[in-house]
Amino acid sequence: MGIRAEHEIHGRRKGRNIxxxxxxxxxxxxxxxxxxxxxxxxxxxxxxxxxNPAPSAEATD
Amino acid sequence: xxxxxxxxxxxxxxxxGDYFALMKPxxxxxxxxxxxxxxxxxxxSVHPVVGFAAILFVAIGAGASGALNMWWDADIDAVxxxxxxxxxxxxxxxxxxxxxxxxxxxxxxxxMLGLAANLLAAAMLAFTIxxxxxxxxxxxxxxxxQNIVIGGAAGAFPPVIGWIIATGSFSVEAWLMFxxxxxxxxxxxxxxxxxxRSDYDDAEVPMxxxxxxxxxxxxxxxxxxxxxxxxxxxxxxxxxxxxxxxxVAVILNVFFLMGAYRIWQRDEVMAEVDNYxxxxxFFRLSLYYLFLHFGAILLEATLRPWGLxxx
Numbered sequence: 001m002g003i004r005a006e007h008e009i010h011g012r013r014k015g016r017n018i019x020x021x022x023x024x025x026x027x028x029x030x031x032x033x034x035x036x037x038x039x040x041x042x043x044x045x046x047x048x049x050x051x052n053p054a055p056s057a058e059a060t061d
Numbered sequence: 062x063x064x065x066x067x068x069x070x071x072x073x074x075x076x077x078g079d080y081f082a083l084m085k086p087x088x089x090x091x092x093x094x095x096x097x098x099x100x101x102x103x104x105x106s107v108h109p110v111v112g113f114a115a116i117l118f119v120a121i122g123a124g125a126s127g128a129l130n131m132w133w134d135a136d137i138d139a140v141x142x143x144x145x146x147x148x149x150x151x152x153x154x155x156x157x158x159x160x161x162x163x164x165x166x167x168x169x170x171x172x173m174l175g176l177a178a179n180l181l182a183a184a185m186l187a188f189t190i191x192x193x194x195x196x197x198x199x200x201x202x203x204x205x206x207q208n209i210v211i212g213g214a215a216g217a218f219p220p221v222i223g224w225i226i227a228t229g230s231f232s233v234e235a236w237l238m239f240x241x242x243x244x245x246x247x248x249x250x251x252x253x254x255x256x257x258r259s260d261y262d263d264a265e266v267p268m269x270x271x272x273x274x275x276x277x278x279x280x281x282x283x284x285x286x287x288x289x290x291x292x293x294x295x296x297x298x299x300x301x302x303x304x305x306x307x308x309v310a311v312i313l314n315v316f317f318l319m320g321a322y323r324i325w326q327r328d329e330v331m332a333e334v335d336n337y338x339x340x341x342x343f344f345r346l347s348l349y350y351l352f353l354h355f356g357a358i359l360l361e362a363t364l365r366p367w368g369l370x371x372x
Contacts, residue, residue: 019077
């Protein structure tokens with residue numbers, strides 16, 4: 001009796017592998033979006049540890 | 062000739078759901094909810110993406126500590142009726158796999174929370190995982206009847222983590238939420254221990270019911286419930302409280318105190334007659350109790366921008 005190419009166990013493992021793949025894909029996407037938010041929210045013109053500058057006179061006019 | 066399906070390792074091969082079950086999804090639900098409440102009750106707002114990611118990583122950390130707990134407790138889980146169908150005693154997941162999953166996800170969740178939110182939140186999550194997996198599961202659970210009292214702190218840290226995610230620091234309000242869960246845990250589990258009669262005895266876990274007897278457990282439930290009621294109603298006068306929270310807290314605590322008083326008045330003969338009805342009711346109420354208290358805090362925080370929540 002030969003081993004069939006597609007056994008039931010392969011189907012079950014396929015389901016598990018797809019699940020892990022989707023989770024890893026989701027994780028990569030989340031890190032990407034998180035990085036985008038962090039970069040766009042950070043004021044790089046300010047030195048680390050210093051307070052936000054007060055609004056300028058032009059901005060308040 | 063041997064067929065491949067006859068080997069136990071193949072027929073019992075774990076599915077994704079079995080690994081998920083290792084992470085105690087019901088505990089994770091409570092963690093997600095309390096972290097969310099802690100985060101939204103804080104005076105500082107969080108970017109939705111950062112908030113979502115941070116809550117996800119705290120949930121993964123909680124799941125990781127659940128997997129480590131199941132790895133360590135596999136022997137007693139197999140003995141107790143309530144836990145005998147968990148993935149390791151059921152033979153679906155190998156103990157080593159649970160350990161690997163727990164360690165890997167612990168590291169990942171702490172690191173990612175540090176990157177997504179701040180280092181203090183990450184440190185607090187790391188401490189919470191250590192507290193649950195090592196201090197509670199490995200040291201206290203089998204050694205002292207105070208296991209539930211001290212171990213309850215592990216489940217009480219999530220709202221503090223939520224607060225730190227938003228503010229980057231500790232505060233009195235965060236610790237009030239911590240104390241609410243901390244004081245709620247013992248009566249909740251002792252009520253369960255009263256009607257899950259033989260489980261903890263069989264597993265030789267030194268629950269209060271086993272070491273000090275059932276009348277003493279009933280007295281402890283009443284004492285803790287009185288302290289909890291004072292604390293829960295008192296929280297209503299803090300910055301996270303308000304009219305809604307205070308009303309919810311007063312109503313719930315009246316019912317909770319009545320339940321604890323009824324348990325204290327009964328003995329084992331009376332309890333066996335109605336199959337621990339009062340203890341079961343108290344346990345069921347305790348589930349709503351915590352959910353509604355935190356729901357009220359959430360409601361106060363959500364209504365605050367419109368001038369409706371808070372004092």
